Amino acid sequence: MDATFESLENISTTLLQTGTTSFLATTMTMSTEAIDKALQNIKYNAPKVSGAKILGVHLEGPFINVSKHGAQDKKYVQKPNMKLIEPYLSEVKIITIAPEIDGAEVFIRHLTNKYPHIVLSIGHSNANYEKSRESFSWGVSHATHLFNAMNSYHHREPGIVGAVFDSPDISCDLIADLIHLHPSMLDLTFKIKKENLMLITDAMRAGCMLCGTYDLGGQAVKVENGKATLKDGTLAGSVLRLNDALANMVKHTSMSMVDAVNSVTKAPADKLKVKKGHLKKGYDADIVIFDKDFSIISTIIAGKIERG
Numbered sequence: 147m148d149a150t151f152e153s154l155e156n157i158s159t160t161l162l163q164t165g166t167t168s169f170l171a172t173t174m175t176m177s178t179e180a181i182d183k184a185l186q187n188i189k190y191n192a193p194k195v196s197g198a199k200i201l202g203v204h205l206e207g208p209f210i211n212v213s214k215h216g217a218q219d220k221k222y223v224q225k226p227n228m229k230l231i232e233p234y235l236s237e238v239k240i241i242t243i244a245p246e247i248d249g250a251e252v253f254i255r256h257l258t259n260k261y262p263h264i265v266l267s268i269g270h271s272n273a274n275y276e277k278s279r280e281s282f283s284w285g286v287s288h289a290t291h292l293f294n295a296m297n298s299y300h301h302r303e304p305g306i307v308g309a310v311f312d313s314p315d316i317s318c319d320l321i322a323d324l325i326h327l328h329p330s331m332l333d334l335t336f337k338i339k340k341e342n343l344m345l346i347t348d349a350m351r352a353g354c355m356l357c358g359t360y361d362l363g364g365q366a367v368k369v370e371n372g373k374a375t376l377k378d379g380t381l382a383g384s385v386l387r388l389n390d391a392l393a394n395m396v397k398h399t400s401m402s403m404v405d406a407v408n409s410v411t412k413a414p415a416d417k418l419k420v421k422k423g424h425l426k427k428g429y430d431a432d433i434v435i436f437d438k439d440f441s442i443i444s445t446i447i448a449g450k451i452e453r454g
Contacts, residue, residue, distance in 0.1 A: 147176060147363060149183040151191040158197035160354050162453040164347075164387040165442040167432035168199040168422065170239055174363050175207030175218035178230060185234045192237075197452060198445075201420060202239035205231065206290065209253070210270035211244035216295040217382035218270070219363055226253035238264055239418055242290040244271035245281035258285025265417060268306055270295045278309035282316055288417065289318035291348055292335060294326050294381070310339075317342040317417055322394045323386040325373050333399035344413045345391045345406075350374060350383035393440035 154171065161169060171188045173181055185203060192200035207218050209226045226249045231238055241257070243250055245268055257264050268281060269290025274297070289310045293299065299307035310316050322332055322345050336343050347353065350362050360367050360374075367374050367382040374382045388410060395401045395409070408423075415423025422430045431449035436442050444454025 158195035161198040165434040170204040172204040242269040329398035
């Protein structure tokens with residue numbers, strides 16, 4: 147959200163040490179002007195970065211439910227607005243949206259019909275089970291950081307999580323830092339979603355940095371012992387590294403190494419319909435080599451060793 151090339155370059159080159167070869171530059175709920183500047187910056191400067199490649203944008207807000215804003219500033223939450231994204235329809239790859247808010251159905255149906263390359267993801271939402279399942283029929287096909295910033299999975303009100311669990315074709319992602327979710331929930335989700343599970347970091351600007359106080363959309367975030375929180379204790383994204391997410395799933399769940407690797411390569415690449423995530427002819431030669439402790443040895447992008 148700094149909206150500068152220098153910041154994009156810093157993110158891009160730093161991610162190489164985590165074994166990340168490409169990523170979606172993720173915006174957050176801020177003013178329309180701030181989001182527009184960030185999107186402009188990504189549109190014009192993403193091709194120039196020298197580290198991990200920017201595949202496009204994940205618009206995580208501002209079309210969310212105020213009651214589930216999480217660490218995002220609720221005063222900037224707004225109804226779905228095509229004008230905000232129209233200049234950037236080629237860059238936007240995922241939009242996290244609360245399907246229960248006014249205007250969401252029309253917005254989701256329009257994008258699904260006209261711009262099928264954009265993944266519509268339920269998140270920062272308070273939709274009940276029925277509304278969640280209904281939104282899948284409109285075009286929602288993914289869930290953002292399942293369990294977090296949404297209603298709880300309850301035996302009488304299964305909510306969003308229950309709807310995702312009951313819908314085999316709906317994919318989801320998890321923050322596997324052992325802070326956002328208990329290992330039991332990580333394992334349960336893998337057993338249910340299998341190849342439709344993806345791992346994300348949800349990392350904010352303190353990622354790969356020392357403990358201290360950092361900024362997140364104008365709000366102070368304290369990072370201590372691997373945990374990022376606002377002043378009131380709300381989790382504010384994470385400082386998780388992708389290789390550590392991989393390690394956590396292998397060590398603390400029934401996920402095999404192959405399944406875990408697929409969750410950070412094949413699954414997200416296939417979801418975004420990019421020629422990555424597979425070691426075969428016709429796909430980008432993006433390869434990561436790590437040791438038994440999941441420390442990164444080499445990060446290779448398009449056949450070129452960028453780190454190691």
